[in-house]
Amino acid sequence: MNEDSGLTQFSLGINAYRVLAPEARSVGVRTHQLRFDNLGAEPAAASGSRVAEEFLTASRLRAHDREGVLSAADYFGDSMVTTLAQLDDDPVATHQLTELPASVAATMELGEALMRRRSVRRYSGDPIAAAELATVLRLADGLTAEADVELLRGGHETFRFRTAPSGGGLFPVALHVVALDVSGLDVGVYRYQPVRDVLVKEDGRAGVDRVLDAFTTPGTAIAFDTAAALVVLVASPWRSMRKYGPRGLRFVLHESGAIAQNMHLAVTSLGLGSTDCASFVDDEVHAALGIDGVLRAAVHSVVLGRLE
Ligand SMILES: Cc1cc2nc3c(=O)[nH]c(=O)nc-3n(C[C@H](O)[C@H](O)[C@H](O)COP(=O)(O)O)c2cc1C
Known part of the structure; x- marks a missing residue:
């Protein structure tokens, strides 16, 4: 209708x-x-349906929640520690692998970046450099630290940490990058793999068009035609819900906000512009990215480009 x-x-x-x-x-x-x-x-x-309110009440932490305590306890056992140490370290096929250049300096003082950040919806139409994109991705959710974790049976594993905090260190949000106009990077859809600090190519120009078609924002509101990249935040809710139950979904949404804000501050610091964009038809984005929308679902997106 x-x-x-x-x-x-x-x-x-x-x-x-x-x-x-x-x-x-x-x-x-x-x-x-x-x-x-x-x-x-x-x-x-x-x-x-009052589904949003039902979610809010269903995700309350309650006192003496034995199921919750038992579910979380599982994560301190050796097998889960080993699983977590291997998180997101899946091997990448050589033909999909795209190395990222070294970062450029993002030296703006934090207070200034916070004061200057504004949603920017129009861009110059000039490309951004791959090094600028790499900087934004690394500052948004790149690896920053490692810690040694001792196993109960002896030996140890390495846990990795990122710029954005994550409930239980489960990192349920992944960044899917739609490169529209990035020098040195083919137009295409990529996944940022923080552990290896590389892009994994998932689709070409046709895939880019499919993702863009899923955005309902009129071009007059956000000028996608002059943007350099679109980053879709894709969550794996069960990563958090397996441990925390429905409350884990709160964490997923919270974490995507933290990552998006990191991105905005990095963009501001580099003298570029960005805006949040939640105006997409979920099913169409899922189809374009080849995800099912439940076990993996698009939860947010950020558009960025060079300032006019
Ligand atoms: C969760 C979220 C979703 C948003 N979605 C859109 C959007 O779809 N389209 C848009 O033009 N701006 C979007 N925005 C940007 C807001 O309109 C903007 O943050 C707000 O007007 C305040 O302006 P400022 O970001 O310049 O401070 C979104 C912001 C947030 C936090």
Whole structure:
């Protein structure tokens, strides 16, 4: 149904009266505002899904949560320690491997970068350098430290840490980079692999077009045609939920925010511009990236480019 069709307008018109007359029967088309205005004014069954609130209550930490304690305890055993040490260290096929150049200096003082950061939605249309992209990715979620962890059976493993914090060090968010105009990098879809600090090529120009088509933002709002790159944050929620239950999904969303902010500050510090962009059709992004949308799902995106 066309959003502007007479039927949509009519349906919204009827629903608009319900704020004043909650007893009026609703038709199917409802805005989020209508749902909010009528919270509690209708039986739960009629109000439709309250899935976001259900998530909030289902993900509460409760006192004496034995299942939670047992689930977390599993992560201190040798087998999980070894598993975590190998996290994201999967081998990359040579034909997919794209090495990244050394970073450029991002020397702007942190306070200044915080004060200067602004959502930038229009870009000059000039390319960014691969070294600038590499710097943004490394500062967003690159490896920064290692720690030795002793195994109960003897021996030890190495844990790795990144610029962004992560609940339980599980790192459930991956960066998928859509290179639109990056010097020295073919137009394509890549995955940043922080452990090896490389890009893994996943798709070419056709894949780029598929991802861009999934963005509903009009070009007048965010100028994708002059942007240099789009970074889609892809979460593996069960990495966190396996340990923390539904609360792990809070961590996933929290962590993608931390990574996005790291990206914005890095971009600002390099004299580039970026904006968050949540306006994508999830199913289409998932299809374009070849992910199922449940075990791996796009949770956010950041567009970046050279300042006008
Ligand atoms: C989670 C999130 C989603 C956003 N999605 C969009 C978006 O889809 N399109 C857009 O133009 N801006 C988007 N923004 C940017 C906000 O509009 C922007 O942060 C806000 O207007 C404040 O301006 P500032 O970032 O310059 O401080 C988003 C920001 C956040 C944090």
